[in-house]
Structure formats: structure tokens, C-alpha cells
Amino acid sequence: MHLDVAMEVELRENGPRSSRRTKLVCTIGPATCGLDELEALAAGGMNVARLNMCHGTREWHRTVIERVRWLNQVKGFSVSIMMDTEGSEVHMGDLGGLTSAKAEDGDIWTFSVRAFNSHRPECTISVNYDGFAEDVKVGDELLVDGGMVRFEVIDKIGPDVKCRCTDSGLLLPRANLTFWRNGSLVQARNAMLPTISSKDWLDIDFGIAEGVDFIAVSFVKSAEVIKQLKSYIAGRSCESDVAVIAKIESFGSLKNLKEIIQASDGAMVARGDLGAQIPLEEVPSIQEKIIRLCRQLNKPVIVASQLLKSMIEYPTPTRAEVADVSEAVKQQADGLMLSGESAMGQYPEKALAVLRSVSLRIERWWREEKHNDNMELPDIACTSLESVSEEICHAATKMANKLEADALFVYTKTGHMASLLSRCRPDCPVFAFTPSPSSQRRLNLHWGLIPFCLSFTNDMESNLDRSFSLLKARGMIKSGDLIISVSDMLQSVQVVNVP
Secondary structure, three states: OEOOHHHHHHHHHHOHHHOOOOEEEEEOOOOOOOHHHHHHHHHOOOOEEEEEOOOOOHHHHHHHHHHHHHHHHHOOOOOEEEEEOOOOOOEEOOEOOEOOEEEOOOOEEEEEOOOOOOOOOOOEEEEOOOOHHHHOOOOOEEEEOOOOEEEEEEEEEOOEEEEEEEEOEEEOOOOEEEEEEOOEEOOHHHOOOOOOOHHHHHHHHHHHHHOOOEEEEOOOOOHHHHHHHHHHHHHHOOOOOOEEEEEEOOHHHHHOHHHHHHHOOEEEEEHHHHOOOOOHHHHHHHHHHHHHHHHHOOOOEEEEOOOOHHHHOOOOOOHHHHHHHHHHHHOOOOEEEEOHHHHOOOOHHHHHHHHHHHHHHHHHHHHHOOOOOOOOOOOOOOOHHHHHHHHHHHHHHHHHHHHOOOEEEEEOOOOHHHHHHHHOOOOOOEEEEEOOHHHHHHHOOOOOEEEEEOOOOOOHHHHHHHHHHHHHHOOOOOOOOEEEEEEOOOOOEEEEEOO
């Protein structure tokens, strides 16, 4: 039986009912790519390691993947790997080797589509979109990285766009660019850009070859893109079990939201880029809408971007950031994600510890206050057998909550029945037993699931006896604990006390 060693420690120390339900995703970068740093994050509760293909070479990413795999195999962790594509939205290029550049109020900067093979002129930034100078107009407002720096377009000279800085800030390589005109987002500028670029396809080939668990697709505008990618993955490797995550970060994503989520294996609320394309005051309600829709459709959802951004520089978050994190936990998002905080921040382990402690405290408060979960979960089954599974999971959750069970056990070959239990958001954790290591890693992203890799048979009595024996020996459950057990083989519910 294989279980993530960090989760095993938590179960031994706190018991099943006090274990963390919200999953934690960490972006890996220069601050955390070393073996010791990765191990510290895994020990601190990282469930998924995210690789951002906007930065670093494929060789660098391969090294990180090898280190995560080594930690899983040798140290006993079970960290999943997510690869995040760059996407085709308009963004800045590299800053001539600089890690950042400061733009001050009144400074004049040039944004150009020219390729600079040698010396780059001072205060000049390359842009990846050839039609950039044609699409913008004098007077437009240019937002860098969702408004972290603002410019006003003052002149156009051939391929160059002259801009005056109106809000100072730090420019980072490959930051996203958006234009606003008369208070509205200029959307036509990138209509000809594909969602998945030629570089993205090469990165996807790399991810499939390396066996990543998730591929997150940037700036998804339609469900067709997701379907195309899933078909491509299936064709490239019949043994591949890569889940596709749709990043909701553009106005186009919102127009086709339900279809995109239905086609995908999960979603990410990428609030940074999303907040650059819709009014800021709409982001909180859109976040809640996406979380609710994902749960109704039984898709895991990650809340990302700027959760603890101040911790890139400071060891303690702002109280507003803590409130933001707690709200995502109260909305029962499946996962929370660190971006720059863990990739290049000075305090990645402390930032992860904040996510972990806030998640635990808010989850406990939610249970203590006995908040009623009034969300209506529509039927999503496509077959009569799936309908039976849904009803069993609803009944098992209701029973577990009423009897205050210590845990739900689910024996599942594909992971589907475990995801249905997660969708019901029971008060107790769900011990998900699956014989497939890839299914175990995919279940890492679902709320409330504690995935085990364990072979089992069709004899449920034998499965339960073996599970009880193994878990008791490792101090994760004790005699007398009340367990509700379900299985996608027998389609039944059992109520048992641990002997």
C-alpha cells in the first residue's frame, strides 16, 4: 500500500477527521527547483508540482520532473506533476537577460515587434504578436500583467509603439499585455492567434513523453480546443493518462464556460490574467460561479494567482490575502495554487505553510459551525450504471455526515466513484483505494480525497480486513472508528467499525 508520507504523518498526528481537505499546488521555479527545496515543499503538504512552460528550458523542466519522481520513489511522497502551457496571448518577450526592469511614472518605453538579434535599445521591449502595432491606437491604455504596470500609447512609428508609463511598477519577462480603449478591453487584437501555439505542441509532446499527470491549457476559448488536445494525447500514447485542465483566464473562456468545463478534466481560475480582461469588481463573483459549476459537473477546480503575492518579498502575508484564501476554502475549491510565491519568492515554505494552516482552520470552522451545504448537484450520469454510482455516493455521504463517521472508504479502479464522493463534500475524509499509480496521482487534485495505491479483489470483506490491518499498523485509524465503505465493483454501501 502506498500513501503520500506527508499525509500519513498528518493522519497519525491528527486523525482522519482533522486532515486537510483542500489540495495545494506549488509552481516550481529558481527558488524551489533544488532537491532539498522540493522535498521541503512535499513535506509541507504540496500535492501537485506545477511547471510553467513560459519559463525555463525543457531540459530544466526534465530535471525537476526527475527530482519529483525520485522523491516519490525513494522518500515515499506522492506528488503529482502539472505542466502549464504558455498559450498564444499577447505578451512581452525577455528583457535582454534581465530578471526584471523598473518603469517609473513618466518614463517613455518602446514596445516593438522587431527581432533584436544583438544590442537591444534602452527602455525597449519586444512583443510576440506581429499585428501589435496595427491593432493599437494612440490613447489606448496598455496593462502589463493585469495592471501591475500601466502605460498610455502616445505614438506609433512603423513596428514600434511609444508608451508613457502612468502607473510605475516592476516589469517581468514574458508578462501578459492587454489593451483597453474607452474603458473596454480591445479583444480583436489576438483573434488570429491559436489557443495552442507551435511551441505549445512541442511542450505537450515533451509532457506526454515525460509522463506528466496534468496539462493545463492557457487562454482556452472553446471546448473544441480541449477535445482536440485530448484526442491528440490519446493518439500519441494509448497508455497515457494525462488529465487536461482548462485555464479560465480570458473573456473568451467566460463566453463558453460550461462547454469548456464539460470537455475538460478540471479547471483553473487564473485570476491574474482574467482580472486584466474583465472589470476587477467582477472577479470574485466569477470565481464563485466557476467553482460552483465545476463541482456541479464533477470537475476539480484550482483557484490561482496572487493568493499570497506579498510573500514573494515578505515572510508574513497581509490580512487581506488571508481573507482571500479563506474565502476560496469556504467556497470549497478543490485546490489553491502558489505562483511567484513558490517559484521565485523568498519564503516559499512559509507561503505553503500559510495555505495549509488557513485551509485547516477554515475547514474545521465550517464543520464546527455545521454549515449546511445547499448546493444542488444535478445528475451527470450518461448510463444507468453511472446513475447508480451517483445515488450510492449521495446516500453514503448523507449517512457518513449523520453518523459522524471517521472516514469514507472507496475501492475504485478508475477513480470515478472517488470523484463522485469528493463532489458531495462529506464532513469526513475519503480514503480512495485504487490499483493504478496514475489514478492515485490524478485523485491528488480532488477535494477531501486521500488516495492510496493498493491492489484489491472483488471480495469486499477481504479488502476491508486488509485495509484495516495495514492502516491500523501504521497508526492512521484505530479500533472503534466508524467507516462507511463503497465500491465501483459491487455498487453497495457498508457500515463497519474498525475491529
